[in-house]
Amino acid sequence: MKQKEVLLEVKDLSVSFFNKTGEVQAVRGINYTLHKGEVLGIVGESGSGKSVSSHAILRLTPDSGKVKSGEILFEGKDILKMSKKEIRELRGNRIAMIFQDPMTSLDPLFTVEYQMNESLKKHTNLDAAARKKRIIELLEMVGINQPERRAKQYPYEFSGGMRQRVMIAIALSCDPQLLIADEPTTALDVTIQAQIIDLLKELKDKLGMAIIFITHDLGVVSDICDKIIVMYAGKIVESGEKRRIFYQQQHPYTKGLLASVPDVDSDVSEKLKPIKGNPPDMSTLKPGCAFAPRCNCAMQICVREEPPLMEMEEEHEAACWELLKDEVNK
């Protein structure tokens, strides 16, 4: 294996939203490191802060929100301190993003070729003929048949899966080092989802880019990711190498999440084991561990104090008092 080079470092990132009733802490101090060529899966339910934290990397936090603290170092430079011009340089060029809904992220009024041309014009020095060639190349790379003909079509003439392929082609047009994929397959059917994941895997190996893959489906990341971060209520509750998360998970939420998905290979008659209760209301978060009200092994300390993120083995961390039980009881 090549020596790992750090590409992205997120340090103590906090993002809050403000509305009439006050502050909603969407992301509450998260840290992680992404190396070159690595695929990181960020897993969590709606409202866990997984999208908000990743949008902050491209400074896409909406106006109602604010990055309260932290640093996002991309190749050593803090993105949060960059000027507007520097950010524009970064977006689409070095860091690209694809979204959940390929339906709304393409402009319906322009042909696919026009939209791809836009991005190439902005970010490269290619002349018109070279750009045209590059567009065909890119469409071919993402597996679109008859690229010359398809390039002249409008988004409505593409199916959902094909639109997502176009989005990936646009995202890759400037050879980014980092691709942020925000639930890229959630709106797609299973067979199409499998195609898109295969495609991303293939492209990652070919282009050597790093990917942040945001999803709520643990099955999707089991295939493509190297590392996984599990988020709950704006915090990282567990993170580690993929196999550690799937086979030696420590946090009760991760355990619950894995147990609540029915397994296609298991016996039908087995009852599902859901996590009790509902995700917390982020505007009225209480002190202590946010998962405590739903946790089966919650102790007294859990409702009083928030557990720290504990390193158990190299690069495997979890935040749970249960892991510190012996020391707490002392």
Added chain:
Amino acid sequence: METNTNRDQQDILLEVKNLKKYFPIRTGFVKKTDLKAVDDVSFFIRKGETLGIVGESGCGKTTLGRTILRLEEPTSGDIRYDGETIIGKDMKPYRNHMQIVFQDPYASLDPRKTVSDIIGEAMDIQKLYASKAERREKILNLMNLVGLNREFYNRFPHEFSGGQRQRIGIARALAVDPGFIVCDEPVSALDVSIQAQIINMLEELQETRQLTYLFIAHDLAIVKHISNRIGVMYLGHMVELTTSAELYKNPLHPYTQMLLSAIPIADPDRSESRERIRLEGEIPSPLNPPSGCPFRTRCPRGAQCCAEQMPELKEVEQGHYVACHVL
């Protein structure tokens, strides 16, 4: 599990025969083309059974569920509930027996109604109570049944999370004490940790109230978990129908095989080691379906006769129906 095909008439709650639902779509100035959302589908559901329907978007599974309840008027074919046809009948008495739970718990609840009025609406229409007190009592019982706190009686839907809204939707369906419920993707809009709660609840309700379900979904793992038998749909046709254990152990239709191999598995070792059937292409437009077998454009088997004739749904093993020329 029951696999016998002796179709004891006593046993069958719902029977669908050659059901078709076509939507005329304008494709030119005066030209109209039929979109064949459901095309010649036949099956039956036994009392107390769960029949799962799976398929990708556009395969007609939702239209099938809606047509069975005559929320869409069928183009042709027969639907028999408890031995009697419901085609051409006044549906009001049948609404007491046949209900539906919708996919989107945000869009399917009237935002201006309180929880009690949403749950009570069907009872109001069907006049299922004698006094106001009885109505209140019944609604509170239903709320208790689906795990909703009694304090929520006068609250509005926007105050609830997705999982709780779906509980309201289920209570509404149960209000008339039906025997049959169409569950149209009841958990696909919910978070993973909540899905299992709702599935377990549906299973418990089925046991205690002897319910029969038609469970429509695209998540194959969940369908397998809850169903006794499963039908696989593709472009408006039923292409395979068998018990859920058999379908996953011994899928015979190439489309079923493809669907199964595409399920993401939350286990890196297994998902890396399994053989993936390379998936080709996408669903063709239902306005312009291929001739003969609808699946032949993506099928690895493809024989001459596939382009000429639509294969019939035939029983190839006991209780295992497949529509494919090349087996």
